[in-house]
Amino acid sequence: MSQILTANQAAELHKSIVAYLSSINASQGAATLREELQLGEGFDEATSKKYEGLLEKKWTGIARLQRKILNLEGQIASLQAELDAAPTTRSKQSQNPExxxxxxxxxxxxxxxxxxxxxxxxxxxxxxxxxxxxxxxxxxxxxxxxxxxxxxxxxxxxxxxxxxxxxxxxxxxxxxxxxxxxxxxxxxxxxxxxxxxxxxxxxxxxxxxxxxxxxxxxxxxxxxxxxxxxxxxxxxxxxxxxxxxxxxxxxxxxxxxxxxxxxxxxxxxxxxxxxxxxxxxxxxxxxxxxxxxxxxxxxxxxxxxxxxxxxxxxxxxxxxxxxxxxxxxxxxxxxxxxxxxxxxxxxxxxxxxxxxxxxxxxxxxxxxxxxxxxxxxxxxxxxxxxxxxxxxxxxxxxxxxxxxxxxxxxxxxxxxxxxxxxxxxxxxxxxxxxxxxxxx
CATH class of the missing domain: 2.130.10.10 (YVTN repeat-like/Quinoprotein amine dehydrogenase)
Known part of the structure; x- marks a missing residue:
């Protein structure tokens, strides 16, 4: 059992992996994984279709988030540079209660x-x-x-x-x-x-x-x-x-x-x-x-x-x-x-x-x-x-x-x-x- 994912999250991940292997025609790998993960007859072909593409969507979503994070970090660095370059007299004035x-x-x-x-x-x-x-x-x-x-x-x-x-x-x-x-x-x-x-x-x-x-x-x-x-x-x-x-x-x-x-x-x-x-x-x-x-x-x-x-x-x-x-x-x-x-x-x-x-x-x-x-x-x-x-x-x-x-x-x-x-x-x-x- 994963130390990070909950039982439900782990089950969803396992089904997504099996569905992905089936979709790329890696039937032997899919069958072996199903057996090891003990996915019973309830995980039939119709259910497998529901999970197809889920893994790719998650993967590409993470890539988009990583790009956004990098862009935001760049903006923060730029704004911090502007603040550091601001005149110190103005900063002192803003700190003066008067x-x-x-x-x-x-x-x-x-x-x-x-x-x-x-x-x-x-x-x-x-x-x-x-x-x-x-x-x-x-x-x-x-x-x-x-x-x-x-x-x-x-x-x-x-x-x-x-x-x-x-x-x-x-x-x-x-x-x-x-x-x-x-x-x-x-x-x-x-x-x-x-x-x-x-x-x-x-x-x-x-x-x-x-x-x-x-x-x-x-x-x-x-x-x-x-x-x-x-x-x-x-x-x-x-x-x-x-x-x-x-x-x-x-x-x-x-x-x-x-x-x-x-x-x-x-x-x-x-x-x-x-x-x-x-x-x-x-x-x-x-x-x-x-x-x-x-x-x-x-x-x-x-x-x-x-x-x-x-x-x-x-x-x-x-x-x-x-x-x-x-x-x-x-x-x-x-x-x-x-x-x-x-x-x-x-x-x-x-x-x-x-x-x-x-x-x-x-x-x-x-x-x-x-x-x-x-x-x-x-x-x-x-x-x-x-x-x-x-x-x-x-x-x-x-x-x-x-x-x-x-x-x-x-x-x-x-x-x-x-x-x-x-x-x-x-x-x-x-x-x-x-x-x-x-x-x-």
Missing amino acids: NWLPKPSSTHTFESHRDAIRCIAFHPVFTSLASGSDDYTIKIWDWELGELERTLKGHVRAVSGLDFGGQKGNTLLASCSGDLTIKIWDPSKDYANIRTLHGHDHSVSTVRFLTSTNNLLVSASRDATLRVWDVSNGYCVKVIRNDSWIQDVSPSFDGKWLVSGGRDQIVKIWDASTGEHRAALLGHENDIQCCVFAPPASYKYLAALAGRKSPPSADSSSEFIATGARDKTIKLWDSRGLLIKTLTGHDNWVRGLVFHPGGKYLISVADDKTIRCWDLSQEARMVKTIDDAHGNFVTCVRWAPVANADTAVDANTANGAPAKPNYQCVIATGSADSCVRIFT
């Missing part, structure tokens, strides 16, 4: 929702990602392994906003919905719904923790208000009134300031502690869909764009703002109301914005199904477009969590060398195609 931009193809595609994705949020510590959908559910994924961990049910309308936050060591997930409620979920208790916040009179558009390590949460609503909540007890501690539907709100990195935008086409900056209106930015010609403060790492590029001689202090948290709207444009502003630059290129509503933690790039997503990357060091020129990033409108984008500043300080910094980047090169996008994609 120059990282998403590749055209995603690392993972998550498919489980039954309707459009509205919002996504990364867990600040673990490799968990939450997605909210028009199917009324929240799903928790492991974005590194590409696996669905659980589905959260509780809202009775579309889930419109998500964010992780809360005190250090006690991370919570906040969600909001068209059902007028905000729900708080505890990951440490299998994502149990531990609190539901009531107070808004219309659909809640979005929720954001003021910082990733405190219990204050801000929500924006179609009832034309911003509300600040203490999630530890569920109380609304402040109501900020606007003139029309607020579709997005984002806090500054220290939680001291809020920027909002919506149906009235005005971007507004608010003092988070007092609720006072600090500035109004006018320029968009349609509803504002997204707004975000620039991180201090972007100040040197945005200050140059604004014509300033030197960038503002990194301690200042509300110097520059980016906004996207249904007028298909992105606008860059300073906090005093000066429009620095209008970025054009999207062919449909701009839905989401995120700054690269290294400060050099702004990344946008839109209903034109694209992801676009803008280089702030080159006067905010569009340097990369990922067409058909999704099969439908791209509705949201988030960057993986950035570690606290003190985690980036190490021996290299103490010796005068640059600090290591304290961020991961990972973004997530959600879409009306019901999919979440991870780009790493």
Whole structure:
């Protein structure tokens, strides 16, 4: 018995050999082999005809595969030679996290929702990602392994906003919905719904923790208000009134300031502690869909764009703002109301914005199904477009969590060398195609 072939495979081979010998008129050899292999009367002439030619087909098939293998090996060798000959400076640049931009193809595609994705949020510590959908559910994924961990049910309308936050060591997930409620979920208790916040009179558009390590949460609503909540007890501690539907709100990195935008086409900056209106930015010609403060790492590029001689202090948290709207444009502003630059290129509503933690790039997503990357060091020129990033409108984008500043300080910094980047090169996008994609 062959040590490689199974019993069935060996029997098929034996019959093929006997049939081949019969077909070339080697009847004596065929008869001898039949006798040695103990092929009984069941292997008659009709059966032998079925096996004729099988051996030649297998043999010629192997020859074709060998030729294909040789051709592919030649192509691999040629491509490797091209890679080896590529300039080393380009290779170094691609390895520098400050120059990282998403590749055209995603690392993972998550498919489980039954309707459009509205919002996504990364867990600040673990490799968990939450997605909210028009199917009324929240799903928790492991974005590194590409696996669905659980589905959260509780809202009775579309889930419109998500964010992780809360005190250090006690991370919570906040969600909001068209059902007028905000729900708080505890990951440490299998994502149990531990609190539901009531107070808004219309659909809640979005929720954001003021910082990733405190219990204050801000929500924006179609009832034309911003509300600040203490999630530890569920109380609304402040109501900020606007003139029309607020579709997005984002806090500054220290939680001291809020920027909002919506149906009235005005971007507004608010003092988070007092609720006072600090500035109004006018320029968009349609509803504002997204707004975000620039991180201090972007100040040197945005200050140059604004014509300033030197960038503002990194301690200042509300110097520059980016906004996207249904007028298909992105606008860059300073906090005093000066429009620095209008970025054009999207062919449909701009839905989401995120700054690269290294400060050099702004990344946008839109209903034109694209992801676009803008280089702030080159006067905010569009340097990369990922067409058909999704099969439908791209509705949201988030960057993986950035570690606290003190985690980036190490021996290299103490010796005068640059600090290591304290961020991961990972973004997530959600879409009306019901999919979440991870780009790493």
